[in-house]
Amino acid sequence: MSTTPQNPQPPRTGGRIRNEDAHHSVLEATAALLVENGYGALTIEGVAKRANVAKSTVYRWWKSKPALVMDAYAHETATRVPEPDTGTLEGDLTAFAADLYAIGRDPVRAKALTGLMAEAQLDSAFAEAFRAWVRTRRELVGRLLTRALARREIPAGTDLTHATDLVFGPFWYRLLVEHAPLDPADAEAHVRTVLQGLERRE
Amino acid sequence: MSTTPQNPQPPRTGGRIRNEDAHHSVLEATAALLVENGYGALTIEGVAKRANVAKSTVYRWWKSKPALVMDAYAHETATRVPEPDTGTLEGDLTAFAADLYAIGRDPVRAKALTGLMAEAQLDSAFAEAFRAWVRTRRELVGRLLTRALARREIPAGTDLTHATDLVFGPFWYRLLVEHAPLDPADAEAHVRTVLQGLERRE
Amino acid sequence: MSTTPQNPQPPRTGGRIRNEDAHHSVLEATAALLVENGYGALTIEGVAKRANVAKSTVYRWWKSKPALVMDAYAHETATRVPEPDTGTLEGDLTAFAADLYAIGRDPVRAKALTGLMAEAQLDSAFAEAFRAWVRTRRELVGRLLTRALARREIPAGTDLTHATDLVFGPFWYRLLVEHAPLDPADAEAHVRTVLQGLERRE
Amino acid sequence: MSTTPQNPQPPRTGGRIRNEDAHHSVLEATAALLVENGYGALTIEGVAKRANVAKSTVYRWWKSKPALVMDAYAHETATRVPEPDTGTLEGDLTAFAADLYAIGRDPVRAKALTGLMAEAQLDSAFAEAFRAWVRTRRELVGRLLTRALARREIPAGTDLTHATDLVFGPFWYRLLVEHAPLDPADAEAHVRTVLQGLERRE
DNA sequence: CGCTAACCGAGACGGTACGTCAAGTCTTAAC
DNA sequence: GTTAAGACTTGACGTACCGTCTCGGTTAGCG
Incomplete structure (x- = not known):
């Protein structure tokens, strides 16, 4: 869904590298808008505007609103919690x-x-x-x-x-x-x- | 939210009587579309078209999509289940x-x-x-x-x-x-x- | 177009008598709304509401908005100006x-x-x-x-x-x-x- | 009001280029409907349909019906008549x-x-x-x-x-x-x- | 070092549904 | 049979986003 943790070697031969800042600002805008106005009021258009990013840039990396939100969720969690094993x-x-x-x-x-x-x-x-x-x-x-x-x-x-x-x-x-x-x-x-x-x- | 089960004698002084058929066909259309395409694809416009009713008629009686769906739910339940009292x-x-x-x-x-x-x-x-x-x-x-x-x-x-x-x-x-x-x-x-x-x- | 100046004895056989007050209040409401908001914003619905009259009552006596306005105009002119004849x-x-x-x-x-x-x-x-x-x-x-x-x-x-x-x-x-x-x-x-x-x- | 005859080099920085065909077909549809049914029956919705264009495209370029008609008028006039100067x-x-x-x-x-x-x-x-x-x-x-x-x-x-x-x-x-x-x-x-x-x- | 691919911005485009408004018709009840 | 009230169908309004697209302009890395 995201593009962040996928195949490490896409068969690229050249081309401009991805702008990591744009990614972060999109995810942050998503998180911010999610909290401010809720999932229902969240729009791709609004995220793009808030992140100062073109709408097409958002669509290039996330194919839908839930995909974007899932990535924002994962981005928030950051460190994965390990599976507990306390013995009982x-x-x-x-x-x-x-x-x-x-x-x-x-x-x-x-x-x-x-x-x-x-x-x-x-x-x-x-x-x-x-x-x-x-x-x-x-x-x-x-x-x-x-x-x-x-x-x-x-x-x-x-x-x-x-x-x-x-x-x-x-x-x-x-x-x-x-x-x-x-x-x-x-x-x-x-x-x-x-x-x-x-x-x-x- | 609904208008169906309210004050039995509204103080009316005249005016065209409500068309009960229209109500039923709206609720039935809602139920049908709900099952066929799911809540997300349900639109007031679609319900009106399916029920052969003007969009404004739907809006007159139900102020929003959830209000309409709640009424369709109640209409489905029909007979209210009594509170159980078995002794244990x-x-x-x-x-x-x-x-x-x-x-x-x-x-x-x-x-x-x-x-x-x-x-x-x-x-x-x-x-x-x-x-x-x-x-x-x-x-x-x-x-x-x-x-x-x-x-x-x-x-x-x-x-x-x-x-x-x-x-x-x-x-x-x-x-x-x-x-x-x-x-x-x-x-x-x-x-x-x-x-x-x-x-x-x- | 109007009904005001017609046959003084319509061959009526019974039924509720026409409410002359309703007429006047409709014409006055029309004149008032005309001046306040202009012809474009004038609606039959608005006139009925302002005159405290049912919309159907307006439609009974005036078949359209221009007919209503023409009557309001005539009502305003009241005394007809005679054709001038000064000799030159x-x-x-x-x-x-x-x-x-x-x-x-x-x-x-x-x-x-x-x-x-x-x-x-x-x-x-x-x-x-x-x-x-x-x-x-x-x-x-x-x-x-x-x-x-x-x-x-x-x-x-x-x-x-x-x-x-x-x-x-x-x-x-x-x-x-x-x-x-x-x-x-x-x-x-x-x-x-x-x-x-x-x-x-x- | 129109967009046709303005600054020849608008400071564009990107974005999809304007579709000139869409513009012409809108203006032609406007002119045609104007003549066929008159100004009163002219609707933006009707123009869009006739021109095979999305309603939002019409609204993007003309903010109202009169603006659209003014542009259709200008489009018709095409060559501006010069101010006459015959000497008398x-x-x-x-x-x-x-x-x-x-x-x-x-x-x-x-x-x-x-x-x-x-x-x-x-x-x-x-x-x-x-x-x-x-x-x-x-x-x-x-x-x-x-x-x-x-x-x-x-x-x-x-x-x-x-x-x-x-x-x-x-x-x-x-x-x-x-x-x-x-x-x-x-x-x-x-x-x-x-x-x-x-x-x-x- | 130039080519080339992919990026990014901007925004036009065809769509769909929104919720509102008034038009004009019709039905019923009250007087 | 007039009057009042208001339900109803119809159709356009102007708005908001959708997801796609077409541009101009940038920025790598490969050859």
């Missing part, structure tokens, strides 16, 4: 959930995520890409759960799909509806409740 | 969740809900109205939980907000992401897991 | 022109006339009716000139059409373009110039 | 009036002029621009008269405003009312009558 499921999930809930504190990431979720509802082509991205996130949690299964922390036969939903569902629900704040400090209690629910009842 | 929290929540999950089987309602959630991310004015609607749904679950609290089915001090999120969160998450089907048959197991999580651990 | 062409024309130029002092009549002239350019159906009305005015001047011809005040063979144009043309031109004020005091000089132009040159 | 006022005015009356033979120019006069009555903002345009035409005649004054062809103290009105008034009046044809062959006689009217009567 509770520790892993708590660390993961705390990271997740921290997104609620970052307006750029929060607006980007909710905007992308909205876009996925509006544009079925993008929905596919979005679902794929969600899948990678779910798979991460899936690995934590599989390790816990091996350690017999949760019973065999546990519905891992539902278990994963219990982690992500409440997070997305709060992020989207904003009926209550997303506080990383709540992560521990929430995870504990979920884990207790998954235990084998004798 | 498990029974109540299972009934409630089964009803909820059944939405996933109804393309009109599913598309309407996901579209409205998207709209709430795009339009902060609508977000307010949407949040209010969500609140009424949460309050229903809140009443079930409060009754259970009185019956000592769940421990005093339970975080009711999180408990409610555990019911709605996974539902919305599946509805929006569509990574797994929403099956009413799963309601019982899901509710059991949540309730076990809420129990006091000695 | 100069006297007749000066009296006539002074009356004509006085219209420039009456905003309602001025706006009505210029508006109707505009309407005649926009709506070819109305142009016909307007031309007929203009013809009656020209015929009046034609009678003054014919009498003068009999009295040998102007030479036989005079182009009466052009002579009439020399009276009305500058009047309309000033009324429409407003490049210079229309002053009844100028009537005498203007008429004298025209008459001198019509004299037989040896 | 009678010759100058006859040449000028003959040119003027010739407009009556050209449906495009005639419809454009009457439409613009109508527009000036409807839209006070445009009236200003229209009045300015009229002023330039009047000033031309004013220069002819001033020269004649210097040559003592007309008496000192002549009311030049009224003299100018005697040239333009009858022309506009016939053009607008169409009670009689506008024939360039009449120009000579009309001018003679006016000039005789302006002579000093001893």
Whole structure:
């Protein structure tokens, strides 16, 4: 979607090099406008104007508004969080959930995520890409759960799909509806409740 | 938002009577287009054309696209489900969740809900109205939980907000992401897991 | 066009009596709006609202905007000016022109006339009716000139059409373009110039 | 108002070059529709459709309907008539009036002029621009008269405003009312009558 | 060192839908 | 059967962005 981290050797033979400043100013303009006016009011035209860049320059590097926003999101995250491995499921999930809930504190990431979720509802082509991205996130949690299964922390036969939903569902629900704040400090209690629910009842 | 179920005797003194057929055809056109092309591709102009109705007629009765979709959703639901009261929290929540999950089987309602959630991310004015609607749904679950609290089915001090999120969160998450089907048959197991999580651990 | 001055005993057999107040308030609203916002901004809808009358009531009595404005114009003129007959062409024309130029002092009549002239350019159906009305005015001047011809005040063979144009043309031109004020005091000089132009040159 | 006859080297710094074909087809469509249906029925939307051009392209170059019509008028006139200078006022005015009356033979120019006069009555903002345009035409005649004054062809103290009105008034009046044809062959006689009217009567 | 490719800016272009407005017609209820 | 109220169809308004395109002008790196 972005062009930043792709094939390192495109078969180029010459030509003007890419203007890195333009890229940054576009991503920054995107982030700024996202926070100021929301995903709905974000337009490519507006981004270009704000970034002092030609509209065609934006279109050259990002083929659509969600692609642009995804890149702005990635640009914001910068350092990728490593997959937690504390030795216990509770520790892993708590660390993961705390990271997740921290997104609620970052307006750029929060607006980007909710905007992308909205876009996925509006544009079925993008929905596919979005679902794929969600899948990678779910798979991460899936690995934590599989390790816990091996350690017999949760019973065999546990519905891992539902278990994963219990982690992500409440997070997305709060992020989207904003009926209550997303506080990383709540992560521990929430995870504990979920884990207790998954235990084998004798 | 709608005009259908309001004061039965508006103080009218004259004037052409409202054309009920026009209303129905608009709502049906909305539902049809919603399912066929999705919320994003739904336009007032398209609805008017499909319903063989003037655009201004649509605007007279529904001031915006989300208002129209909300009415189409309500029109689809028709008979309101009563608040469940089976005597136990498990029974109540299972009934409630089964009803909820059944939405996933109804393309009109599913598309309407996901579209409205998207709209709430795009339009902060609508977000307010949407949040209010969500609140009424949460309050229903809140009443079930409060009754259970009185019956000592769940421990005093339970975080009711999180408990409610555990019911709605996974539902919305599946509805929006569509990574797994929403099956009413799963309601019982899901509710059991949540309730076990809420129990006091000695 | 109007309904005001017609058969005093219409063969009515029953039904609600016509509301004369409604008529007056419509005409007054028309005159007021004409002066306030000009012919272009005058709408039947606006007149109805200003007159506290239903739109359909306006449409019942006046079939179009120009018809309404013509009636408002007639209503303003009230007492019809008699055809001048002073014994000399100069006297007749000066009296006539002074009356004509006085219209420039009456905003309602001025706006009505210029508006109707505009309407005649926009709506070819109305142009016909307007031309007929203009013809009656020209015929009046034609009678003054014919009498003068009999009295040998102007030479036989005079182009009466052009002579009439020399009276009305500058009047309309000033009324429409407003490049210079229309002053009844100028009537005498203007008429004298025209008459001198019509004299037989040896 | 137009963009056609301006600075030959606009300081362009980039951007797609203007499509001259689109311009011509818009102006031709305007002229055609003007003649076919009249100024009143002329719509920007209709022009765009007829010219096979996007509505926004029309709006890009002409900010309003009168601006478009003025350009169509200018486009029709093409070669500007030079200010006449025959040595006598009678010759100058006859040449000028003959040119003027010739407009009556050209449906495009005639419809454009009457439409613009109508527009000036409807839209006070445009009236200003229209009045300015009229002023330039009047000033031309004013220069002819001033020269004649210097040559003592007309008496000192002549009311030049009224003299100018005697040239333009009858022309506009016939053009607008169409009670009689506008024939360039009449120009000579009309001018003679006016000039005789302006002579000093001893 | 010049060629060439790709970049960047500017902005025109054909489109689509927006939400508004008034036109003129029609239907109903009240008087 | 007039009057009031207002629902309805129709059509154009002027605006905002869309995504594509065509320019003029720049700036690498390869040969």
